[in-house]
Amino acid sequence: MEKVEAKSRREKRKESRLEKSRNRFQSWVQHQGTKKKKNAALNDSSRGGAEMKFGGKSDSSRKRRKNAVESKSKSNSKFQEFLRMDMGLAAAGAEEDLEMERRLAKKLKVKDGRLAGLDDGLNMIFEDLDPIEDSVVVNGGVEDGGSEKLLRSDKKMRSKKKKKPRESEVAEEVIAGASDTEIIEEPCAEKPAAERKAKYVAPHLRGCANAESEEISQIRRRVRGLLNRLSELNVESITEEVATIFRSVSRSVGCQVIGDEVVASCSGGPRGNEQYGAVFAAFVSGMACLVGVDFSAKLLASLAKSFEDEYSKEDSLSLRNLTLLLSYLCIFGACSSDLLYDLLSELGKRLTELDVATILTILQCCGMKLRGDDPSAMKDFVLSIQNRVNVLKSYSEGTQDGNPNINSKRMEFMLETICDIKNNKRRLKEDPAHHTRLKKWLQKLRAEDILLRGLKWSKLLDPEKKGQWWLSGDVAPTTENIDDVATTINMEVLEAQKLVQLAAAQRMNTDLRRAIFCIIMSGEDYIDAFEKLLRLDLSGxxxxxxxxxxxxxxxxxxxxxxxxxxxxxxxxxxxxxxKFSLQYCLWDHFKELDTMELNRSMNLARFVAEMLASFSLSLAILKSVDLANPVYLTPKRIMHFRMLFESIFENSDALVWNIFTRVSALPELEMLRSSLIFFMKQYVVAANTEKPLASKFKIAKKALDNVAGILM
Known part of the structure; x- marks a missing residue:
């Protein structure tokens, strides 16, 4: 009793499974015996009838059949019968074992759903041997469909040389041999080697994994989040934040990423109103003020391309949003009215339903501004529209179908709007009081300096990129001009070597000074040189x-x-x-005027005059120079400062007034003001009797006496 109770649950389950399998096998054996008896009886009856029919052959046929049965029973040895019995017992429990294996694999989270152990290398030894079960079953005379299927599946597996775990292989072979009508297969879905070794990519990064780097993708997502929160109240802060992001990367990448997101927000977004277009246009204009006009130029080029793409798709929603953005860019001074007139002329030539809607949107948004900027161009546009409408009407009258666009209400409303603009009738949407907050903010940023003149719609869409100055360095070279590109690269290398030699010749004796010299002299423009100097990240x-x-x-x-x-x-x-470093540098050069070459002295005078005219410096920089001391005023110094004041007087009266007014209100600069008046009267006006200099001297003298400091 103690021994029986000590059995584990696993052993009990195994014994019950074997008992069940044994009963199934015994019933199968009995069924086969009865089946053979029936077949033998049917054969005897058929043979008996044949013997009666043909006669004399029953004894010989009976003897042949008896010998065949005896030889068949002799061929089945005891060992083969034992194997057949063992296979029958194991086949019934194999399905339960596989089910238990699948459950355990699911709980243990085993890869590929199989409990495969480590390969000990023995499979390589028995790889070329035929399976024992197959040969036994075939030779034993068990001719069923399962054995044939097993043989075919085994040959197929060995031809493909798939290595499976030994436990699952034995189980599948046993099941295939035990069943007559059903083959249980559980293939192992193996992944390709390239897919198993590939690095995991998050779902939100899979779309752009091959297109751009992860850093640019993060910048794109950050810009997209800021643009989604853009409104009239936070446009200033968001523009400054996006400008900071723009300065953290190269200009080409910044223009590409931010421009794509702005155009995508308009073309792929919901239906926008005038406020929607005004906010995005103010953002673009503010970015152009903060980072440069090339940003707005590249955005206009991408906007034109997106406009043409959406027009070909006949997407009226996207076209309206892009048209609003373009119109408000003209209102806020990012582009001139010439660009919109060029677009209107292109739309007026076709004058389809989509063209009418686009023209109506432009005229409702900025029609009065276009009329005020260029009345003659507006007159030409109105005449061209009228002529086109007359042509379409005459064509529709000559045909039976007619043109549905001519009699549409939208066409009538567009003609009424054109008539109102021609007669200078202002509508409520074009009230100049609208968007006052945005206009004041752009006025502080001096948006009048970013106006792009001379742009044409055809120029923005030119496939050859002729005249598109904002694409310098962005156009990829083709195979046709590969020799020119190679020559250019060689010339750039030679120029770089010459710059290094020139830096050494001009006594740039440190690595830092040589680096600064090469950046200044090799910059494409002042913005490019400025950004490269900031990226040096100089310390202290x-x-x-x-x-x-x-x-x-x-x-x-x-x-x-x-x-x-x-x-x-x-x-x-x-x-x-x-600014402080520049002041100390100029003071050091002022001390060297007596020994300075004439060309260097002239360039220094022009440099200081331009810095004063741009209000980067003030005349207070001359406080270190005693212009009223005859001992100090040597001929070279007199000539230098005379060229300086003559360069200042070349500017307009208002600019001369503002330059001298900046030092008029400070009491500590009284000695400077008196020395300036003395020098200009004694060495500038008296030496040159021309009237322009005398009049400019009077303006400068009044400005120095302007204690209130009022600017013109």
Whole structure:
């Protein structure tokens, strides 16, 4: 009793399973015996009838049949009968074992759903041997469909050389041999090697994994989130934040990412109203003020391409949103009215239903502004529309079907709007009081400086990219001009070597000074040089070298180049430390005027005059110079400061007034003001009797006496 109770649950389940299998096998054996008896009886009856029919052959046929049965029974040895019995017992429980294996694999989270152990290498030894079960079953005379299927499946598996776990292989073979009508197969879905070794990519990154890097994708998502929250109340803060993101990457990448997101937000977004278009247009104009006009130029090019794509798809919703953005870009001063007139002329030539809707949107949004900017162009547009409508009406009258666009209400409303614009009748939507907040903000940013003139719709869509200055460096070279590209690269390498040699010749004796020199001299424009100088990320007092190298480069030029003053003004407006460094650098050069070459002195005078005219510096920089001291005023110094004031007087009266007014209200600069009046009267006006200089001297003198500091 103790021994029986000590049996585990697993052993009990195994015994019950074997008992069940044994009963099934015994019933199968009995069924086969009865089946054979029936077949033998049927054969005897048929043979008996044949013997009666043909006669004399019953004894010989009976003897042959008896010998065949005896030989068949002899061929079945005891060992083979034992194997057949063992297979029969195991086949019944194999299905339960596989089910238990699948459950355990699911709980244990085994890969591929199989409990496969480590390969001990024995499968390679028995790989070429035929399975024992197959040979036994076939030789034993069990001719059923399961054995044939097993043989075919085994040959197929060995031809493909698939290595399966030994336990599952034995189970599948046993099941196939035991069943007459059903084959239980559980294939192992193996993944390709390339897919198993591939790095996991998150679902939200799979779309752009091959197109761009993860860093650019993060920047794109951040910009998209900011644009989704864009409104009239937060447009200033969001524009500054996006401008900060723009400065953290290269200009081409920044323009591409931000421009794509702006155009996608308009073309792929919901139906937008005038407020929607105004906010996005104000954002684009603000970005152009903060980062440069090339941003707005590239965005206009991508907007034109997207407009043509949506027009070909006849998507009226996207076309309306893009048209609103383009119209408000014209209102906020990012592009001129010439671009919209060019688009209106293109739409007026076709004048389909979609064209009428687009023209109506433009005229409702900025029709009065277009009329005020260029009345003659508006008159030509009105005449062209009237002529086109008359042509379409005559064509519709000559045909039976007629043109449905001519008699549509939208066409009538467009003609009424054109008539109102021609007669200078203002509508409520074009009230100038609208979007006052956005206009004041753009006025602070000096949006009038970012106006793009001379742009044409055809120029934006030019496939050859002729005249598109904003695409410098972005157009990929073709195989046709590969020789030109190679020549250009070689020339750039030679120019870089020449720059290094020139830096050494101009006593740029440190790596930092040589790097600054190469950046300033190799910059495409002042913005490119400015950004490269900021990326140097100079620490401590190293940024003082920038202004010294810049002034030195300016003085070495044979003819004065205004590029250096624009770059210096940009640096001074960016950081006050550059302004202080420039002042100390100029004071050091003022001390060397007696020994300075004439060309260098002339360039220095023009440089200081341009910096004063741009209000990056004030006349207070001359407080270190005693212009009223005859001992100090040597001939070279007199000539230098005379060229300085003559360059100042070349500006307009208002600018001269503002330059001298900046030092009029400070009491500590009284000595400077008196010395300026003395020098200009004694050495500038008296030496040159021309009337323009005398009149400019009077303006400067009044400005120095302007204690209130009122600017013109």
């Amino acid at each position: 007092k190293q940024d003082r070298e920038i202004m010294r190298v810049l002034v030195d480069c300016c003085l070495h030029e044979k003819m004065f180049n205004k590029y250096y003053t624009v770059l210096a003004s940009k640096l001074c407006s960016h950081d006050k430390n550059h």
